[in-house]
Structure formats: structure tokens, C-alpha cells
Amino acid sequence: MAGNDVISRRSLHGELVDLLHDMVLDGELRPGDKINEQALCVRFGVSRTPLREALKVLASGGLVILAPNRGARVARISPQEIDQLFPIMGALESLAGELACQNISNADIARIRKLHDQMVHHYEKKESAPYLKLNRQIHEAIFDAANNAELTQLYHTIMVRTHAVRFTAKKSPARWHEAVEDHVKIMDALEKRDGTRLGVLLKDHLRHKASMVHESLTEMSAEAAE
Amino acid sequence: MAGNDVISRRSLHGELVDLLHDMVLDGELRPGDKINEQALCVRFGVSRTPLREALKVLASGGLVILAPNRGARVARISPQEIDQLFPIMGALESLAGELACQNISNADIARIRKLHDQMVHHYEKKESAPYLKLNRQIHEAIFDAANNAELTQLYHTIMVRTHAVRFTAKKSPARWHEAVEDHVKIMDALEKRDGTRLGVLLKDHLRHKASMVHESLTEMSAEAAE
DNA sequence: GCTTTGCATTTTGCATTCAAATTCGGATGT
């Protein structure tokens, strides 16, 4: 979707969608935060019209909540939403895995294997940040291999909605181990191009992730008062 | 103090999103049609601002295409998009089927059985319109039983994008027969609450549907010049 | 005859403006 033609003639509201998007992802705007139109307008040097258009778009994607006459807030994510969204992400990743197995080249498998080995290496050294980065790259690579832009974009919009878990989710050692084990199996199925199995594994992997996040989220919400 | 929603205080742009949505679904706005802002403004008696907001939202959902400085058009659907979207719908319906089997009551199964039998009856009489209506109701009922609002909504937005096929798609007798056979199996799996099998069947069903639409779409685009 | 050029009209993108709703602070009454 980064379709920049030679002459990048993007619209202002489009830029703003990305900008706000990034602000939410970077944690500059936290879930539940009020979004002050005027403040953002002066910050970005635009008028309210395009900003409001961007907010409507983000709201339709579920990233912000618009309360009539009360303005916009960054959406919070509830345990119920986690329960609903993760199975969806599971289904989509599962599909991505199946499709990837149909298309992927040996070179791309080798590339993912490399990412995988590096990731495991970081796991063994308990280096969380580079682990997470490689993890993301692996999943991205699978989606790339699936060669279905609509699928990739859809997955991305949903995943963004779960961004909030980053502020709470902390992998327990057991969960982390589980995740790595999942990935070993995933890598194996991918190398065998066993799409069906890869699909199941990815769905399971997401289910584990959901459990992890759900645990961590309920536990956190217990101690964090509003 | 949360229950003030008795008075539906919807925003204008929200109304317009639905309105335009319906216009596209009803075929009043056909794929490829230019959307004239001013004309719609006078028609709905609103100013351009909320209308434009609505267009941005619809564009983010893929139902309309915005070309910078060139306005909005109702999105066309290409065979490639069909190829990308139908597997996604398949994955989502498959998930819906699996979830439905976990939750569904006997009463709901009986209700769906009734719809199914009616639908088959209409198939035998080759009554296309009531067949399609019952078909839709069955799929809706499965999503309802899945009890995942996010999933239902997501499916709906994607399905809407494929609305265009209504103008071209014509079931061949063979394809129609295939679809009914799929449904017989689907009904069976549902009554046995065999989620895994139902999931596979629904995925297959969508794959068949995709083939059908794809055939019909390429064939039509061959004879229809721009 | 066909394409290209220049200009008027229309359409689009965004800023500004205005009215309605909400929020906040303090005064009032119990």
C-alpha cells in the first residue's frame, strides 16, 4: 500500500492517517487518550478539516473511538476484543501460511531460515528486543510470500488494533519458550512446504499468543485503576 | 450514565456512509461510476464536508477509490482482487464455522436446518431469488452463532467489496448444483458440531464460489468493452 | 483530417467561519 508514484501526490488526510497511526503505535498517543484536534492541527500545521477526515478513517478501522460531540479517543482494547481479534488474526495468518507454501521460492525459505536461526539465538541470550524484531520480520516474510496484498493489509489493520498489548504484555519464560517451540515447528513446516500443517501451526501459535496476552491483560487491569 | 443511546445521536457522516453504502449495494451507483460530490450534496441536503468525510471512510474500506484531485469512483473489482478476497472470505467463514460449532444451541441448529431445507426446495424449483436469500440467511446464522462481532463485521466489509459480482455473476447449472452439494455437507457437519470439518467445508465452498465468479467475470469482461 | 494549444468552467482540497453542544468554574440554595 506504499504506492508512491514518482510524483508523490498524496492527500493531506492520507498523510495524517499515517502520522496519527504512527503516533499511536509509538505510544505517543496512549489507549484512552483524548485526541485534541486543535493541538494536533497546530502541531502538523494543517487545518481541522483534513485532520478530522483522518480521524474518521482511523475510527472506521477501530483504532480511535469517536463519541458524537465529544471528540476522539485512542481506542482501548478489552479482553473481549482480544478474544475476538486473535482468532481472526489466527485465521489470517493460517491462510497466509497456506498460500506462502504454494508460492515461496527456495531462496525465500532460506532467508526466513536465517531470520529464524538468528531469532532463536537471541532467545537463547534472552535478548527481547532483537527477538521481537526478527519475530515480526518472519511473520512479515510469510505474508510477503503469500503474495496477497489484501490479506497483508487486512492483517495489518487488525494487528494494529492490538497494539495496546505492548504496554502490558510481558512474556513469562514459559510462554516465551512455548513461542519459540511453535516457531521451530513453523519453520519446519515451511521448509517442507506443508501448507496445511503450517496453517494449523500458525493458528495454534496465535492461540498461544492470545492466551499469553489475555493472561497478562486481565492481570494488569486488576491492578491498574482508572 | 452510559445508556443515553436511546436517542440515536449519529453523526452526519455516519449516516452518509450508510447511505452511500446502500446506494452502491442497490446498484444505484455502479462500479466505475464517478461520484459527484455536489450532486450528492444537493440530493441529501448536506454540505460537502460530511459527504467528503464519508467518502474517505468508504475509500479506506475499499468500496470507493479516491484519485487525488480527481474525485471518487465506485471501486471496480478485478479478477485479481477476486482471487485475493475470496480466500480471505473463505478463511473467515471457516473460522466462523469452527466457532459456531463450539457455541451453537440445538434450537439454532434446527432453525438453520429449516432454512437449509427451504433453500434446497427453492433450488429444486430453480427459484433463484429466494434461494439466494436463504443462502445469505444461512451464512448469517452461522456468523451469528460464532458470536464474534468483530469477525462478522470484518466479513461484511469484505463481502461488500465483492458486491460487483452480482451484476455479472450467473451461476451455471453445474455450479449451482455444486453449491447445493456443498451446503448439504455443511449442514451435516454443523449438526454434528464437527467444527474442523465445517471449517474445511466452508473454505472449499468459498473456493468454489470464487471459481464460479472468476469464470463469469473473465468471460463477461471479454465481451464488455469500456 | 487529426492533433495540439489556450482559456473558461467545473471540481477538488483545504482553510475558515459559524452555530450547537459540552465542559468547567463559581455562585446559589438547602
Add this chain to the structure above:
DNA sequence: ACATCCGAATTTGAATGCAAAATGCAAAGC
């Protein structure tokens, strides 16, 4: 002291205004 009410200030929702871009069309050039 506490809750309630009132009004100013802020904030939101939508209409209007205005400049830039695109479109349509007629005349000029090849």
C-alpha cells in the same frame, strides 16, 4: 459542607469560501 444550577470558555460538527488542479471545448497548427 454538599449538591445543583447557571453562564463563560472550549470544543465539536457542519457550512461556506477560496485557491489550485483538472476537465471540456473551441481555435490554431501540422
